[in-house]
Amino acid sequence: MSAGLDKGAGANAAGTGTGSGSGCVDPILSTVGISMVFGGLVALNSVDLSIERGSITALIGPNGSGKTTFFNCVTGIYKPTRGEVILYPALDLPSKSLKGLPADVITHEGLARTFQNIRLFNNLTVLENVLIGRHTRMRAGLWGALTRNRKTRAEEAAAIERSYGLLVTYGLDAMANELAKNLPYGAQRRLEIVRALATEPKVLLLDEPAAGLNIAETAALRDLISDIRENEKVSILLIEHDMNLVMKVSKKIYVFDYGRLIAQGPPDEIQKDPKVIKAYLGED
Template identity: 60%
Template sequence: MREMLQVLDIQQLTMDFGGLRAIDGVDLEVRQGEIVALIGPNGAGKTTFFNCVTGVYEPTGGRMTVRPPGKNVAVRLNRLKPNIITEHGLARTFQNIRLFQNMTVLENVMVARHCRTRSGILGAIFKNAGNRREEQEIVDFSYGLLEKVGLQMHVNDLARELPYGAQRRLEIARALATEPFLLLLDEPAAGMNPRETSELDALITRIRDDEGVSILLIEHDMKLVMSISQRIYVMDYGRLIAQGTPKEIAENPNVIKAYLGETFDA
């Protein structure tokens, strides 16, 4: 019953921007080893939801808790800074790719080792044995991740020179470098062609299986969502309108209504 352990628990999450309620009382949970999708029409509040969970926004209401697997603690995420949340084991990618454009591919991943390494200014200046060892570990670890996402031939290229699909994969590798137990992917397949999407499908599943990372993803590509996720949450206008297995969601009248925009009067 390892699968049943909860790693992320969101209760009644609410986010107001002035008078606008972008998220309205959303409950969501991710269990260990699960791939969960969050879908919904444009402007439904999905990315805002991610931004609340990762500390970019401070939600106006609700409880957000993570339970790192293997540690018998629950960490409340409300009011934590983004970097602390990452340290607790949540990592994310961005909808509009936010790589460090003028750094090399390898360095992009190396940056993300920051919170798992220690060496400081003096270590960098004097390059003592410990610092050199740590630096080598960073390089090796990062290279290993790039091999995993299939970017090892690009290590020394600048991130901005990569093709689009490769940039998305680099974002995933960078997020993995923080050693998360929960990975939040914001539209990882956006702008990818069908072949790249199916590769991504395999990659996400592999990450879950090999690294034991649970995954929560926002995605518009229904084929991808339906094929890899165990459970799906559907948002519309800031509210959760449905949740369930892919099959249940595909048949849910509310979801169909939200997507096709039929207007019934009850």
């Protein structure tokens, strides 16, 4: 885990050395010229983006600049009009194209996401929500469910244990048997992240996790994101408007405007970039 991180850090140094381009030496996920057109509207225009293994990368940009569309294209909810999405599962494994695969297969391959407007399974308990996250890592089918044989029982017990473990680690175990809809807002955000973690992702995509949270909750979220990066073998891609949060946690930031990438780089560079300032504050 930490070895991976170190390698990532080194790669990043090399990456910044080469300057522009989507370049990082050890990416886990990259997109090449990804575009999405709705009717006549170009929502994404040829986006090249790379996420470094083990890092936290952020996407920022004004509303409607294509960030969520990018998420939807990568996670298979939309089929991108053009371009490639490539996953590099591990250094010694061959890369895989994710383009055009259905959402559930992409999750199985190791991408998990949360949603801008929380999408929990409201009438199920917190534990069940996380158990559903385990779906893609379990095998039992109809036969196993009906006969409830030894193998199925063992798998079920392991899944429950693991899900409960996640709840304990991220502080939701007290509410394990509550219905998701009865949780306070902040806990719902947290549960959605834990549920995504239960799928054992290689890349975790968070769509505005701080939206609607107050200052204290946002601080807790920042800790949560750092914890996740330390505990799990996961790279994080984050869409966020809360600049304070973005600047603190992310290693690299990509800036979207009108469906294009207008800037990329580490937080301190992005903060000074005139193009970014113009996109946010408008022409002057």
